[in-house]
Amino acid sequence: MTRLALPPQATQVGLAVDIAAFAMHGGELHALLVQRGQLPHARDWALPGGFVQPGEELHEAALRELRTETTVQLEPRHLEQFYTFGEVGRDPRGRIVSVAHLAVLPHGTVSVSGGGHTLGAEWLSAHRPPRLAFDHQAILTRALLRLQLRLEYANLALEFLPDTFTLPELQTVYEAILDRHLDKRNFRKRLLAQGILIPSGERRSGVGRPAQLYRRAKNVRVAAL
């Protein structure tokens, strides 16, 4: 295929990705936020993100930004584009279109620190975040909506947990994401009826009766849109 020139009417814009990355810590849903080190919005909290480089795929850019802006050790268990924010005035530097991504990081992704141009990175409450730069509050809100949709639909909750987990732990993930309480018995019924969880040995959690450990069945895959 011959390489053709871009036609003159092809508007050039800045292309960026932003990532709403979620993880569970202490029974709460957290989002990964960075503190900006540059203008505009210096010292404000923001979603990690940045410009796509030439020849770089969108999801690659998202992964790279995650790794350089924040020091996360683990690969995301799920990464999905969910909306594109392109409003004219959304960034004071000019026309910048951002393809927003939703990422799920597995359990154990604890220590993060700022890298690149950021002052720092932290896991902060996903449902009640601090004031965010640009239109990042809107992005985060939409990411949460999408996460909640995916939860019921595909089985994203499992991606938040280690390979083996207990049912009460799984329920905590659901409750943290949906931000409401669920009935214990109905939850077990529903989840076990799906037949994607297989039991193994036992385990004791500090106090109380030990819970059965489960592992996800091999064949289970996350459904696309």
Add this chain to the structure above:
Amino acid sequence: MTRLALPPQATQVGLAVDIAAFAMHGGELHALLVQRGQLPHARDWALPGGFVQPGEELHEAALRELRTETTVQLEPRHLEQFYTFGEVGRDPRGRIVSVAHLAVLPHGTVSVSGGGHTLGAEWLSAHRPPRLAFDHQAILTRALLRLQLRLEYANLALEFLPDTFTLPELQTVYEAILDRHLDKRNFRKRLLAQGILIPSGERRSGVGRPAQLYRRAKNVRVAAL
């Protein structure tokens, strides 16, 4: 807010919109396709679309392209961004990122003709389209999926019909979009139970028993994602 320069690492890419526009004709779901008049893919069928202009919002660009590439007289009844296609090799002219939109055009949007750089525009089968340029087949497939989702979820089916319509007509819309047959009695039960349809006078359709005409209730709004 001071206007700041784009940082040097801000990759410039071509920003485009493509539109998968749907309408019903003769009980079949059709998509609006244009025949390209320029390289690449000259004379091939493609989705209407083009470059976003400076200072133009994404949805405005989608509307403009619909109007200039094809001569549709009516405003879309629904317009929604649903996915962004940015794969590096998707366009031989260079890095072009396209924000794909789903549009629903109302009944009566019949005559279309090519405008701008296109040789022509036609309504063609949405489920079995001809071979399409670029990655437009993938875009169309995803648009159909989204349309099917929205159908059950919001009430997009009503947007395909004139203000007043019969239940069998509405059922045809559902069947055309889902590409499968539905049971008459269950369909009526479901739809009427939602309480968003209000009856009015009668009507005779060429042959057979006349059907009740309905109108949508005032307060009904289409839900967002």
Add this chain to the structure above:
DNA sequence: TGAACTTGACGTCTGCCGGACACTAACCCT
């Protein structure tokens, strides 16, 4: 060592919703 505490595991009933299924009603045409 045993009593108190903590947390896990379990089943029934009820209402709603979706799917299968066949006949009568109203109008047109000839």
Add this chain to the structure above:
DNA sequence: AGGGTTAGTGTCCGGCAGACGTCAAGTTCA
């Protein structure tokens, strides 16, 4: 008047979600 065509209607059944309280199996601490 009769045949053709399409609109309109109700029941039964199975599955799913939600409400609800008690017993079981450990740990902790006096």
